[in-house]
Amino acid sequence: MNKDGLFNRLLLAVVSLVVLSFIIIPLADKSSRWYIVASGSMEPTLKVGDMVFVSHASMNEIKIGDIISFNNEERNYAITHRCVDILHQSNTTYFKTKGDANEENDSFFTPENALIGKVPYTKLFGHVLYAKIPRIGYLSYFTHTKIGFLLLILFPSCALIGMEIYNMVSVLKNGNAEKEKKKDA
DSSP: OOHHHHHHHHHHHHHHHHHIIIIIHHHHHHSSSEEEOOSSTTTTTSOTTOEEEOEEOOGGGOOTTOEEEEEETTTTEEEEEEEEEEEEETTEEEEEEEOTTOSSOOSSEEEGGGEEEEOOEEEETTEEEESEETTTHHHHHHHTSHHHHIIIIIHHHHHHHHHHHHHHHHHHHHHHHHHHHHHHO
């Protein structure tokens, strides 16, 4: 592989990381479908930095054992924990939840109107696979640092501009060389 091919592949990888980290992950971070795991309360099932997909689910679709996401008004952010009990009181459904790594159940009941959805899963060869992308959330955190910005935005931008200037100079040199050959002939 020549230097240009290697450089182009490296540039493609860096641009892909930029698109992933500055477009896809922030959109996912602000959507109601994708969440970045920020605490270890669901380890080992969901680890800090994992990005999980949360599918819409009604209260009737939730079963004990499902991992659900819900809005916690007290803390003003979404929480993703396992449903350990379902209670029906006064025409309202409440979910009792617990983080897999926590020893105790959550101290509150989650009302049905706070439900966002559940993390889908499938069973494959005796293992439960959840809809998640392991550790990709760390890339989002990294891009919001000064060094992350430099490495993933400024460096690729300068490299792209430099490559284009090099290509333009090469075209101009080749064009002038061909004109000189025609004059000599």
